[in-house]
Amino acid sequence: MLNLPVIFTVLAxxxxxxxxxxxxxxxxDKTTTNPFLVWSSLLTGLILHGLIxxxxxxxxxxxxxxxxxLISFTSGLMLLLSIIFSMYRPVIILNLIATPVAMLGMVIGASLSTPNHVIREQGVGIDIHIILSLAAYAVLFMATIHAILIWFQNRELKKKQKKRIWVNLLPSLQTMESLLFDLIFVGFLLLTVALGFGFFTIDDFFGQHLxxxxxxxxxxxxxxxxxxxxHWKLGWRxxxxxxxxxxxxxLLALGFIGSKFVLEIILMKT
Incomplete structure (x- = not known):
């Protein structure tokens, strides 16, 4: 009998x-990239990732x-968002970071996930809250990686290094900072809506370890x-x-990923 998850994983x-x-x-090779070829192959992988x-x-x-x-879901979502952002900003090269993350997350999810972590008696509102929260974490994690890359660029520029690895590899600093605030703005909106759904749909924060x-x-x-x-009022950058x-x-990672890992892996609670 064919094992569909394994087949989909290999194809993805x-x-x-x-x-x-x-x-x-x-x-x-420093040659012009055909965006359609990149996006079509990566989106094919994402569709298979979604089926898994x-x-x-x-x-x-x-x-x-x-x-x-959740690691698998978030990593795939990160790649999807990376593709979307690269469609309107000249940062397609950043998919070189998001793609390995999606591959690793997919393999981790397919090989290590176990059943019986279903939230009992949940409603649609809680599902929306969780999905929006994951989307916010994915965007803000991308923003964090982006901020680290900008730090490398800034460091090279300020020290006036002859070998500017990150300055030469990445898009211009202005483009990188513009995308950083795009990511933060989108992540902030998603987090705002996710928190709103959480406050109105979750009854017992303490009983559910929330x-x-x-x-x-x-x-x-x-x-x-x-x-x-x-940034808007004072020009912070x-x-x-x-x-x-x-x-x-x-703080987001400490509150969500850290606590979930302790509850499920160390304390064996759902």
Whole structure:
């Protein structure tokens, strides 16, 4: 009997790898990349990635929110968002980062996920809250990686290094900073809506081990909101933007990923 998840995983890896290697070759050869070839192969991989997730996550009892399924889902979502952003900004090269992340996340989810992490008696509102939260984490994680890359660029420019690896590899600093605030703005909106759904759909924050996640998420919301306001009113950018971005995501990761890992893997609770 054919094992569909395994077949889909192999095909998705082939599609991802095809797009990644083509993009890498064009980048190393410093030749013009055909966006259609990149996007078509990566989107084919994403469709197969989505089929794997539908098999692993959608059960008769509800959606299985196993931590490894969530890693797979978030990594695929990161690549999708990376493709979308690269369609209107000249940053297609950043898919060289998002594609390996999607490949690794998919393999982790397919090989390590276990059943029976379905949230009992959940409604559509909770599912929307969780999906929006994951989307926010994916966008803000991309913003964090982006902020680190900008830090490397800034460091090379300020030290006036002769070998400017990151300056030469990446798009211009202005383009990178513009995309950073695009990412933060989208992530902030998603986090705002996710928190709104959470407050109106979750009845027992303490009984569902959600109090600490909510506290960290709300603090992160204020940090990202403060950064966007500072950028709009005071022109914040550069080092300040990097620091706020890293701090905001650290708190999000501490509240969500860290607590979920402790509950499911260490304490064996769902």
């Amino acid at each position: 890896l082939i599609a991802y790898l095809t797009g990644f290697l083509y993009l890498l070759k064009q980048f190393l 997730l539908s098999i692993d996550m959608v059960t008769p009892m509800g959606i299985d929110y196993d931590v490894f399924n 109090a600490h996640k909510t506290v960290f998420s709300v603090i992160s919301w204020f940090i990202y909101g403060g950064l966007l306001l500072g 550069g080092k300040k933007a990097i620091q706020f971005t890293l701090l905001g995501f650290f």
